[in-house]
Amino acid sequence: MTVTAETSRSPAPAVARRAKRSRLLPRVAPYLQAAPLTVTLLLFLLVPILTIVAVSFWDYDSVRIYPDFVLTNYVELLTSPVTWKTYLNTLKYAALAWAATLGIGFTVAYFLAFHIRSTTWQMVLFLLCTIPFWTSNIIRMISWIPFLGRNGLLNSGLISAGIIEHPLEFLLFSDFAVVLAFVHLYTLFMVVPIFNSMMRIDRSLVEAARDGGASGAQILWNVILPLTKPGIAIGSIFVVTLVMGDFITVRLMSGGQSASIGLMIANEISLLQYPAAAANATVLLAVVLIMVAAMLRVVDIRKEL
Amino acid sequence: MRETRRGLSFYLLAAFFALFVLFLYGPTATILILSFQGPDGGLTFPMNGVSLHWFRNLFEQQAVGDFGGSFRRSIALGLAVMVLTVVVSLLAGFAFRRRFRGSGALFYLAVASLIVPSILVSLGIGLMFNILGLEPAWYSSALGAHLTWTLPFGLLIVFAIFNRFNPAYEEAARDLGATPWQTVRHVVLPILLPSLVGVGLFGFTLSYDEFARTLMTAGSFNTLPLEIYGMTTNVTTPVLYALGSLTTVFSFTVIGLFLLGLVALRSHRRRRGAKD
Numbered sequence: 001m002t003v004t005a006e007t008s009r010s011p012a013p014a015v016a017r018r019a020k021r022s023r024l025l026p027r028v029a030p031y032l033q034a035a036p037l038t039v040t041l042l043l044f045l046l047v048p049i050l051t052i053v054a055v056s057f058w059d060y061d062s063v064r065i066y067p068d069f070v071l072t073n074y075v076e077l078l079t080s081p082v083t084w085k086t087y088l089n090t091l092k093y094a095a096l097a098w099a100a101t102l103g104i105g106f107t108v109a110y111f112l113a114f115h116i117r118s119t120t121w122q123m124v125l126f127l128l129c130t131i132p133f134w135t136s137n138i139i140r141m142i143s144w145i146p147f148l149g150r151n152g153l154l155n156s157g158l159i160s161a162g163i164i165e166h167p168l169e170f171l172l173f174s175d176f177a178v179v180l181a182f183v184h185l186y187t188l189f190m191v192v193p194i195f196n197s198m199m200r201i202d203r204s205l206v207e208a209a210r211d212g213g214a215s216g217a218q219i220l221w222n223v224i225l226p227l228t229k230p231g232i233a234i235g236s237i238f239v240v241t242l243v244m245g246d247f248i249t250v251r252l253m254s255g256g257q258s259a260s261i262g263l264m265i266a267n268e269i270s271l272l273q274y275p276a277a278a279a280n281a282t283v284l285l286a287v288v289l290i291m292v293a294a295m296l297r298v299v300d301i302r303k304e305l
Numbered sequence: 306m307r308e309t310r311r312g313l314s315f316y317l318l319a320a321f322f323a324l325f326v327l328f329l330y331g332p333t334a335t336i337l338i339l340s341f342q343g344p345d346g347g348l349t350f351p352m353n354g355v356s357l358h359w360f361r362n363l364f365e366q367q368a369v370g371d372f373g374g375s376f377r378r379s380i381a382l383g384l385a386v387m388v389l390t391v392v393v394s395l396l397a398g399f400a401f402r403r404r405f406r407g408s409g410a411l412f413y414l415a416v417a418s419l420i421v422p423s424i425l426v427s428l429g430i431g432l433m434f435n436i437l438g439l440e441p442a443w444y445s446s447a448l449g450a451h452l453t454w455t456l457p458f459g460l461l462i463v464f465a466i467f468n469r470f471n472p473a474y475e476e477a478a479r480d481l482g483a484t485p486w487q488t489v490r491h492v493v494l495p496i497l498l499p500s501l502v503g504v505g506l507f508g509f510t511l512s513y514d515e516f517a518r519t520l521m522t523a524g525s526f527n528t529l530p531l532e533i534y535g536m537t538t539n540v541t542t543p544v545l546y547a548l549g550s551l552t553t554v555f556s557f558t559v560i561g562l563f564l565l566g567l568v569a570l571r572s573h574r575r576r577r578g579a580k581d
Contacts, residue, residue: 030401111318132330
C-alpha cells in the first residue's frame with residue numbers, strides 16, 4: 001500500500017516506472033520464492049511416486065522389467081495369504097507402538113508442560129528428550145543388543161537377582177524387541193507435538209477448573225486432554241506412518257523372524273522384482289493415506305503451527 | 306498456575322520422566338562402554354579388559370568396508386542438504402506469507418512428503434533414475450531423496466517462526482524508507498537467524514543419519530548409515546560398537562556446536578544491545 005501512496009505523491013516518469021516494476025515484483029515474488037521447493041518436491045516426490053504407480057503395471061522376468069499394462073502384480077499381491085498376514089502383523093506393530101508412544105509421550109509432555117515451572121528448565125529437559133532424535137537410528141537399535149541379548153544386562157541382572165533361572169529368550173529378536181525399538185525411536189514424535197499443544201493451553205482455564213472444584217484427574221480428562229487432541233493427532237500420524245513404512249527396525253530387531261510390508265518391499269527390491277515391489281508400495285501408500293485422512297479429521301494442521 | 310507445594314503426582318511424574326530419559330540414553334551408554342571392550346571380549350558384558358583395540362580395528366581393517374570414504378560422503382551430503390534446506394524452506398516461507406495460486410496444493414505436497422514411507426521415496430527415485438538411464442549417486446539422487454524429508458520439516462519450522470514473527474518490525478523498516486531487500490537483510494533475517502540455525506541442524510542431522518531414503522539412491526558409493534547397516538549383517542565383533550560410538554560422539558559434537566552457536570549468538574546480541 002505504501003507503493004501507491006508514493007506514486008501519487010511524485011508522478012515523475014522514472015519513479016512511476018520503478019513503481020510499476022515494484023508492483024509487478026510483489027505479484028511474481030511468491031511464485032519465484034516457492035519455485036525451488038515446488039521443483040524439488042515435484043522432481044523427487046511426485047514424479048517418483050507416479051513412476052512407482054506406472055511400474056506397478058509393468059511386467060518383469062528375472063533379468064529386467066518391461067513396460068506393459070498387466071494387473072498380475074496386483075493379483076499376485078492381493079491373492080497371496082502372505083500379504084494379508086504381513087499387513088496384519090504390520091498393523092499390530094503400528095497399534096502397539098502407537099499405544100505405547102502415546103501413553104509415554106503424553107505423560108512426559110504433561111510433566112514438562114504442567115509440572116516444570118521455570119521455562120529454562122522446561123527447555124533444558126525438552127532438549128534432553130530431543131537430542132537422541134538427532135543421532136543415528138541404526139546405532140540406537142544396535143545398542144539394544146548388549147542389553148536384551150541372551151547374556152545381556154537384563155537377563156544377567158534378573159538371574160543374579162534370583163527372579164529367573166534361565167535367560168529369557170523373547171527379549172531380543174522378537175516382536176517384543178521390535179515394538180520396544182519403535183517406542184525408543186519414535187516416542188519423541190509424540191512428545192513434541194503434544195508438548196506444543198499443551199504449551200498453548202491458556203493456564204487460566206486450568207485455574208478456572210480448579211476454582212470450580214475439579215480434581216486433578218478431572219482437569220486432566222476434561223480440560224487438558226480435549227485441548228491436546230491436535231497434538232495427539234499429529235504425533236499419531238507421525239508414529240503410525242513411520243511404523244507402517246518401516247523395514248529396517250523389523251529386520252534388525254526381529255532377527256529376520258518377523259515381516260512387515262516395508263520389509264516385504266525391501267526384499268522384493270533386493271530380488272530386483274521392481275514391478276512387484278511397486279505394486280506393493282502403491283497399495284501401502286493407499287493404506288497409509290487412508291489412515292492419515294482418518295486421523296486428519298481430528299485436526300487442521302495448518303492451524304497448529 | 307502457582308502451587309505452593311509439590312504434590313505426590315509431581316514426584317511420580319518426575320520419576321517417570323527420569324526413567325524415560327534413562328530409557329533414551331541407557332542403551333547408547335552401554336555400547337559406548339562396550340566399544341572399549343578388550344581384544345578377546347564379545348558383543349555383551351562382561352568386559353574382557355579395557356582397550357582401544359576395536360577403534361584401531363575400525364581404521365585398519367579393510368574388510369569392514371570404506372569407513373573413511375562413507376563418512377566423508379555423509380558429511381558432504383549433510384552439509385549440502387543443510388544449506389539447501391535452510392535456503393529453500395526460508396524462501397518458501399516468504400512465499401507462503403502471501404497468497405499465491407497453488408499454495409494449498411504445495412502445502413499438502415510438502416505434508417505428503419513427510420507421510421509417504423521412506424522406502425517409497427527410495428524406490429521411486431531409484432526407478433526414475435533407472436528408467437531415465439541415469440546412474441544414481443549420493444550427490445544427485447540421494448540428495449533429492451534427503452531433501453524430500455528435510456524440506457517439509459524446514460518448511461514447518463519456518464511457518465512456526467513466521468507465525469510468531471511480529472510484522473510491525475518490517476512495517477517500521479519500510480516506513481523509514483528501507484527497500485524490500487534492506488528490510489529482509491537488516492531486519493527480518495537477523496530476527497530469524499537463531500531459528501534458521503535450528504533448521505540447519507535439522508537438515509544436517511536428518512541427512513547424516515538417513516538410511517531408508519538412501520538405500521536405493523546412493524549408487525555405487527555408500528553413505529555412512531548404509532555402511533553401518535552392512536556391518537550389522539556381517540560383523541559380530543565390538544568393532545560395530547566402536548563405529549556406533551564414534552558416529553554418536555560425532556552427532557553429539559555437531560548438536561553441541563549448533564547449541565553453542567545459538568548461545569554465543571544470543572549473548573553477543575545481548576552485549577551489543579546493552580552497548581547501544
